[in-house]
Amino acid sequence: MNEGTLQGEARFRRRAIKVDEAMRLVMEALELGRQESVPLWEAAGRRLAEAVSATTDWPPFARSGMDGFAVRSADTALASPGAPATLRIAATVAAGALASADVAPGTAVRIMTGGAVPPGADAVVMLEQTTDAVVDGQPAVLVKRTAEPGQNIAPRGEEFRCGSVFAGPGELLRPGHAALLGTFGYAHVPVYARPRVAVLATGAELLPVEAPLAPGRIRDSNSAMVAALVAQHGGVPVLLGRVPDEPGAAAQAIVDALQQCDLIITTGGVSVGDYDVMASLLSFLATDHPAGKEASAASFASAAQTAAKPGLLPQDSRLLFNKAAMRPGAPTSAAVLSGKLLLALSGNPGACFVGFELFAKPALQRLQGATPEQAMPKQVTAQLAGSFTKGSPHERFVRARLYTENAVLCAAPLGFGKSSMMASIPEADGLIRIKAGSEGAVEGDIVDVIVL
Amino acid sequence: MNEGTLQGEARFRRRAIKVDEAMRLVMEALELGRQESVPLWEAAGRRLAEAVSATTDWPPFARSGMDGFAVRSADTALASPGAPATLRIAATVAAGALASADVAPGTAVRIMTGGAVPPGADAVVMLEQTTDAVVDGQPAVLVKRTAEPGQNIAPRGEEFRCGSVFAGPGELLRPGHAALLGTFGYAHVPVYARPRVAVLATGAELLPVEAPLAPGRIRDSNSAMVAALVAQHGGVPVLLGRVPDEPGAAAQAIVDALQQCDLIITTGGVSVGDYDVMASLLSFLATDHPAGKEASAASFASAAQTAAKPGLLPQDSRLLFNKAAMRPGAPTSAAVLSGKLLLALSGNPGACFVGFELFAKPALQRLQGATPEQAMPKQVTAQLAGSFTKGSPHERFVRARLYTENAVLCAAPLGFGKSSMMASIPEADGLIRIKAGSEGAVEGDIVDVIVL
Known part of the structure; x- marks a missing residue:
């Protein structure tokens, strides 16, 4: 009896980093996206590319x-x-x-x-x-x-003096901005383009949505969810179907996606299973481990029984992280490939949803011109209506329903919250952040909540 | 020296009704809109036309x-x-x-x-x-x-039993629903169609957005704002430009809009001025006044110096209200013309914005299948961060910024809040409701806030 190859996480050189640090790395890796000019009627919901200012005093006369x-x-x-x-x-x-x-x-x-x-x-x-x-x-x-x-x-000029800036680069244009832009004659508006976002799923078990179920298999639901989230946050989803399971073919699919998209989001394949193709591919980039690229690739090759080699991804690729200290979604990974962000989200729907909110949504905002501060998730404080008496070594993100009671904002954790579960995702309008540590949180505690 | 014709409000037979009553009238006047089937990828943001249910146990196996x-x-x-x-x-x-x-x-x-x-x-x-x-x-x-x-x-069926309904008619589809719909094989989804919304502006002073300013004139900014609001809330804005000032031509423009749209929104022309064409047109419908249609039309004819006659609008037209007990936006009016809703919002940008949130947004939700309860504005309680020591005979709607402080939801009134002012509209994320009466409200009071 002898002990064999590296198992699980160790094989993929994974070191968890804190969520805030992971978010910072994603933000730093992004460059602002393309700019374009759109008719005023289509500008709301976009982010401004240039400052816009009053072209006359307003009102223009008494x-x-x-x-x-x-x-x-x-x-x-x-x-x-x-x-x-x-x-x-x-x-x-x-x-x-x-x-x-x-x-x-x-x-x-x-x-x-x-x-x-x-x-x-x-x-x-x-x-x-x-x-x-x-x-x-x-x-x-x-x-x-x-x-x-x-x-x-x-009086003339009561609201605006000619030349005064009323919205700056990166600002999200709301209907009220449309009124101001119309007032000052902006028939066309300089905005950031909607990022094109490749949506790819991994997993041999996945069937297309329109297919009948087969034993052991499930339909690809994450692509539909991610596409909806991308559209909700200003991107254009480009649905590219399923990533091949074989690392070489998977790398090629990703390189193809890089040609036509500004951001790549994959779901699944980030765990420690033998067929987790995204984890395998990204392990080639994990150079911070003493063993370096070669050892990582070698261990992958033996573990995954494939002929995969390093160098499948573009030369200028770099890993940002391949484990985040969060639950759900710990195996969430991110890399930069030829200057474009790849987010490899968990295949568990709940974890995929959290990963999107923490990393993909801010990335989309940044690509659309938001400053790093504007791009970050909106966070508020709320009173916890429920308890988490068991601590966790990782920060937890719990789907919640938000409501006010006598002006107190309350966050009620939703049932069916396991990472694999979907049932409560549609109802969630917040993610409660439960700090890592031995204590958890109890009813009435003031907690941070990310507003969805 | 003799006293002359009826002045102002009296001329247009206006009787203010309470806002909640006005909202109820709008809701009752609406019928659900058209239904259609859309690909799953386009379903998020739409409202369901039929219940959808689990087509298998979920998970389908242990x-x-x-x-x-x-x-x-x-x-x-x-x-x-x-x-x-x-x-x-x-x-x-x-x-x-x-x-x-x-x-x-x-x-x-x-x-x-x-x-x-x-x-x-x-x-x-x-x-x-x-x-x-x-x-x-x-x-x-x-x-x-x-x-x-x-x-x-x-275990098999842990989340859903085959046949269990996971979303009902009228429910707004969110990204989490897309995951469930994908899981259960809904490649196409039965939803309500996006309502087509005619957007018309009134006012001889209005120039198109692309025109240079001229003395005494301003650009039409309300159409851009309303179009953005319509799109934000699921409608398709149909920009029809400026309503002619002459009642006969204005009525014809509205009848034409009825042919191609599900809802008609006009801005301006609802006040008591001699050229307020919407107020004039709708006065023909104000039958609740003892003087009835003829007197109303006659007084209009003399006051507005036009050859307008009753009967310009379709025979089956009826007025819902032509004054609401609210500030801003008291002259906001609503009518039903051939079964379709006409909302005549104020031309003052701030009042137009409030009128949209109170009446047009719920109407859009209802046309998209929301129940009357689902269609109503989302209202929360918040702590007032500011004071309104002067009472008002009408309920007030004050643009506000919402924030939380130690789990208390606070609502800070925004400056530049006069109905004619636009400057603070883009920043507003709530409307504080200050009840009618002599007292107003003071800092720290718990107030109702409509979330935008």
Whole structure:
């Protein structure tokens, strides 16, 4: 009886790094993506490539905030319901037009909401606070209250001064930005292009979604989930099906994907099984181990019974990490191949989902121009509605439902949370972070939660 | 000196209804939209048209959760690091394959994550907790710990029983649903179609976005904002430009829009100005006033100096409301024309934004199959970080930034909140509801907030 080859993790030279460190490595490895100009109507949801600024003061003129009459406030100083000020109507100005007359003492100009307040006037009186009248055969208006100087007038430049920047590079454009861009005449908007994301699955057990089930086999559900996540976060999923199980063919599929995509996401094949092709491929890049590339490849060759050799991936490839101190998703791996990021997510749906949120979503944001800070997952604090009394050597990410109760944000862990389980993924709107250590967390604790 | 025609609100027979009542009227007026079948890859973000259910037990077989060895737990009952159980390796089963041998007493089967546990085995031992060995020239494995029955095995049907419904009609499909749909073989998914939404602006002052500014004029920014909001909430914006100012031509533009769209949104023209064409058109429908249609039309004709007549809109048109007890956006109006909803939002960007969130977003969700409950804005409680000491006769909706501090959800009102102002719209992620009344709200109060 003799002990044999290296087993499991040791074979693949795996050293777990902390999640925050892994996220930092991914962020540093990325370069900003391509830029393009898109019509304003399509700009929302994209990130800005260049700063955009006010092209005029805003409002561009003193603007009436009400339908009513532009007046000189001094003319109304003594007005009251019993003794209204009587002002001759000198002109009517619609929104979009200019008044044919200034507002001279003793006169008023009929004005609509959004209209340019004519010279001479310093206040607008609401239509409802006036009464039409005729004085000496001329149309007039009765004003029953004192008007304050400036009332119902938005002064020129109140919101923006010409030239002031209203959104900077990397900013996610929301519908409110569309209003500003339209106001300032940006019919086209400089944005980052939607990254093309290769989605590949590994695993001999996988069937296409449309296939009938067969004994021992399951359908590829991760590709559908990852494609939906990619689209949700601004990318264009490029569905490339299943990665071949043989390392040489798998490497070729990945090299092909590099040609047409900006980011590559694989699911599965990262564990310690004999057929875990992504783990095998990436082990060639694990140079930090004393044994180096050659030994790693050799041990793979013996363990996986293939003719795989190092050098299958591009020369300029480098591993970022092949184990993260997290649960689920510890075998999640990342590498840079010819300047492009490869994320090898777990094949377990729950772990794949967590890996996407922690690494792929920020990567997508970064490729779309977000700063590293903007790209990071949104994290809040919440009160834990549940307990995790068992500690874990790795940080845990627990799918949760978020709700508020009397202004307290609560995070309730969802059932069916095992990494292999899918049932609770659709309901999750947060990931509770339970710190590594012996203690866990108990109901009522304040915990960090990543908002999905 | 004689008093003249009706002024302002009175002219348009306006009676404010409460916001919740207005929302209910909109919801009741809507019918569910069209249904269609889309490829799984495009289903996320849509709402389901039919219930979907598990087409098999899930997992479909007892599944290994680990890479390791399938064993009989009884064979390991006495195992310890000093005295490991020695089991002959009877077979290897990859994920996707079936074992060539059952697990007989004294044997183990090498198994990968996701593999079907062979008959006879009731536990899987992690690869890392084993050592390869050779016994009597045969491959064997040493197990150093007792295995518990069931360990690392997901029993068949653990997550879903065949036939169990995992999502119902109206449910918004998220990436996690894509995983489930893929798992159960839904290559195509029955969903509601994206509603086509006509976007029309009113106002003689409006220039197209690409035009240079001219004195007294501004660019149409609301159409860009509304289009972005429509797209964000699952609709297809159909940009129809500016509504003519003349009621007959405006009515014709709206009738044309009804032919090609499921929902019509106009911005502007709802106030009390002489040129507020939407208010004029809808006044023809305001039959609840004692004076009825004729008087309303007559007063419009005299006030707006046009030849407008009732009957411009389809015969089966009815007004839902033409004033809501809200600030901003009081003149927001809604009608049903030939069974389709017309929402006439304010032209003030801030009021337009609030009106969209309160009425158009729920309408879009309803047209996409949401139940009235699912369609309503998401509302939470938050602690007010700011004060509104002045009461208001109407409920107020204040743009706010949401953040958590030690698990307390806080809502900070944003500056530049006047209805005419756009500057803070992009930053807003909530709308604080300040109840009508004399009191307002002060810092620290618990308030309702609509999450954007």
